[in-house]
Amino acid sequence: MCAQRVNAKLPARGGVGLKADHYHRILNDKPDMGFFEIHAENYMGAGGPPHGYLEAIRRDYPISLHGVGLSIGGADPLNKEHLSRVKDVADRYDPGLFSEHLAWSTHDTEYFNDLLPLPYTEVTLQQVVDHIDEVQTFVGRQMLLENPSAYVIFKESTYEETEFLREIVKRTGCGLLLDVNNVFVSATNSGGSPEDYVDRFPVEHVQEIHLGGHAPETDELGYPLLIDAHDRKVADPVWSLYARTIDRTGPQPTLIEWDANIPTWDILAYEAEQADVVIQSHIEAQAKASEMRGDHVPSA
Amino acid sequence: MSQAPDSIKEKIALKGFGVPLQDLQSNMQGFDMFSDGLMNPAVPVPDGVVGRDGHPSEKRYGVYRNNVMASLIDAMAANFPAVHDLVGRDYFRALAAEFVRKHPPEQPVLSEFGGKFSEFIGAFPPLADYPYLKDVAALEWAWLRVYHGPNATPVAPDVLSKIDPAKLGDAVFTPIPAHRLIYSRFPLSEIWKQNRSEDVGGVTPEADQVILICRPDMDVTLTGLAQDVAAFADLLFFGKTLGEAAEAVSSSYKFFDLSQALGCLLSARVFASVDVKA
Ligand SMILES: [Fe+2]
Numbered sequence A: 001m002c003a004q005r006v007n008a009k010l011p012a013r014g015g016v017g018l019k020a021d022h023y024h025r026i027l028n029d030k031p032d033m034g035f036f037e038i039h040a041e042n043y044m045g046a047g048g049p050p051h052g053y054l055e056a057i058r059r060d061y062p063i064s065l066h067g068v069g070l071s072i073g074g075a076d077p078l079n080k081e082h083l084s085r086v087k088d089v090a091d092r093y094d095p096g097l098f099s100e101h102l103a104w105s106t107h108d109t110e111y112f113n114d115l116l117p118l119p120y121t122e123v124t125l126q127q128v129v130d131h132i133d134e135v136q137t138f139v140g141r142q143m144l145l146e147n148p149s150a151y152v153i154f155k156e157s158t159y160e161e162t163e164f165l166r167e168i169v170k171r172t173g174c175g176l177l178l179d180v181n182n183v184f185v186s187a188t189n190s191g192g193s194p195e196d197y198v199d200r201f202p203v204e205h206v207q208e209i210h211l212g213g214h215a216p217e218t219d220e221l222g223y224p225l226l227i228d229a230h231d232r233k234v235a236d237p238v239w240s241l242y243a244r245t246i247d248r249t250g251p252q253p254t255l256i257e258w259d260a261n262i263p264t265w266d267i268l269a270y271e272a273e274q275a276d277v278v279i280q281s282h283i284e285a286q287a288k289a290s291e292m293r294g295d296h297v298p299s300a
Numbered sequence B: 001m002s003q004a005p006d007s008i009k010e011k012i013a014l015k016g017f018g019v020p021l022q023d024l025q026s027n028m029q030g031f032d033m034f035s036d037g038l039m040n041p042a043v044p045v046p047d048g049v050v051g052r053d054g055h056p057s058e059k060r061y062g063v064y065r066n067n068v069m070a071s072l073i074d075a076m077a078a079n080f081p082a083v084h085d086l087v088g089r090d091y092f093r094a095l096a097a098e099f100v101r102k103h104p105p106e107q108p109v110l111s112e113f114g115g116k117f118s119e120f121i122g123a124f125p126p127l128a129d130y131p132y133l134k135d136v137a138a139l140e141w142a143w144l145r146v147y148h149g150p151n152a153t154p155v156a157p158d159v160l161s162k163i164d165p166a167k168l169g170d171a172v173f174t175p176i177p178a179h180r181l182i183y184s185r186f187p188l189s190e191i192w193k194q195n196r197s198e199d200v201g202g203v204t205p206e207a208d209q210v211i212l213i214c215r216p217d218m219d220v221t222l223t224g225l226a227q228d229v230a231a232f233a234d235l236l237f238f239g240k241t242l243g244e245a246a247e248a249v250s251s252s253y254k255f256f257d258l259s260q261a262l263g264c265l266l267s268a269r270v271f272a273s274v275d276v277k278a
Helices: A020-029 A051-061 A081-092 A124-140 A161-172 A180-190 A194-200 A236-249 A267-292 B005-014 B019-035 B058-079 B083-086 B087-101 B119-120 B132-147 B166-172 B188-196 B228-235 B242-252 B258-267
Strands: A014-017 A036-039 A061-066 A095-100 A104-107 A110-116 A145-146 A173-180 A206-212 A215-218 A224-227 A255-256 B172-173 B181-186 B209-214 B221-225 B271-276
Touching: A014 A267, A020 A051, A020 A267, A020 B172, A051 A061, A051 A081, A061 A081, A081 A124, A095 A206, A104 B019, A104 B209, A110 B019, A110 B058, A124 A161, A124 B019, A145 A161, A145 A206, A161 A173, A161 A194, A173 A180, A180 A194, A180 A206, A180 A224, A180 A236, A194 A236, A206 A236, A224 B058, A236 A267, A255 A267, B058 B083, B058 B087, B058 B132, B083 B087, B083 B132, B083 B188, B087 B119, B132 B181, B132 B188, B132 B209, B166 B172, B166 B242, B166 B271, B172 B228, B172 B242, B181 B228, B188 B209, B188 B221, B209 B228, B228 B242, B228 B258, B242 B258
Parallel strands: A014 A036, A014 A255, A036 A061, A061 A095, A095 A145, A145 A173, A173 A206, A206 A255
Antiparallel strands: A104 A110, A215 A224, B172 B271, B181 B209, B209 B221
């Protein structure tokens, strides 16, 4: 039934979030795009146009499946019904990658529709590990865990985020999705260094990168408070941080997240091309460096 | 609080059972406290949730409060665009905020959020002078359920020509799963045309409207039904045979026209199959 689909694997290129505004443009023009990322929760209905479009788009493009509702970082047990719906979407579309957040969104049956932060302690570590075990076992796929953007600091945290993530990977075998804009937002908001964070990140487990736009504000003390708004272009310092990241992780599938004030297709596609440019220059720099070292370069 | 690597290993072995009960309880309290103020601005910033000076920061915690309410109100506006346009943006956002606080979503699929909105509007005293709004919300909710409902292929409108006329009375009509009937005292089809810029087929009585919403292929279609046709459709959807349904409707509506009613429903393509009962 799915014989005419392209291979599921995501290329190490720019990709964009799939938006209903762009369905027709994509199907009519078949633009050159590395991949599309979908929010699992948008494709959980039984049928109808969303599945019709996605089924058609999946024939020509690989997709990554990004969940926003599992509440991996929550204190409550996972919602089993929702987990089963995530698995249904994964089985239906065979995504090349499947990711969720180091965050929570449900507590006491209430769903808050936001990626809420958690303190990093022994207790929350065990919670997250148990939840990821459950997700990976049930869905039958490796999950990538994404670093969050944070606006607050928890006094009770005993782990650095990078160490917390490293420990989760060690205990669950999950992979990591490194959101470079989230790094920039969280580090700026907490007064830390985004570069240090990237340098300390367990990059060997990264399989995907996110980039997105943020809104600059200030808190009541006058410190910068960046909001992870996904409503504009990727900021210049985030592009620089991305280049630094790629030098550490090597080329990775890189998503442009633009979820509000959605631009025209051309503007969105241009952002994804900028990721391709960074990846290309990394590859060229690597080739040049290896040439200078006299490594064997295979002929093209 | 810092832990030696050995104690971490122990906890892996015990899968969470090694965590002291006291830590588990205070952890749960932390989540309770963070949750409590998300939809309620009167609740202070939780203890231990701080800014760069180590003190609780209203502005920072407020980002979460704002994200939660704004995104859920946005979801309501996306699900109920006609109600939104009828009451205006500011009123809708205030109304949806009240609704969200009273009936927060209980699962993460937001196209399935708002099932109680029609009922909520109907019981909302300030909107008592706008009784049609409740029905518009019910229609939008039905539209959403049909839009995301299961796909099914409808039978061709000429399906009855393939059935032995002598057995027609025993025919059973199975509807496609993506269908709903909405009843209203108000001219919903006019409101729909104006606020959703979509046409409504079928008949359009001034009042006492019945609208059949169904999705025979990718597009959701709306068809206005006369009362007798709606009663007939309802009986067929319920599994009555054509003969049973026609007889029941004829006894209450003396001008009921069977072939016209069948023609209307078949051209709306709401049936997935027609079978003669053995
Ligand atoms: Fe992200």
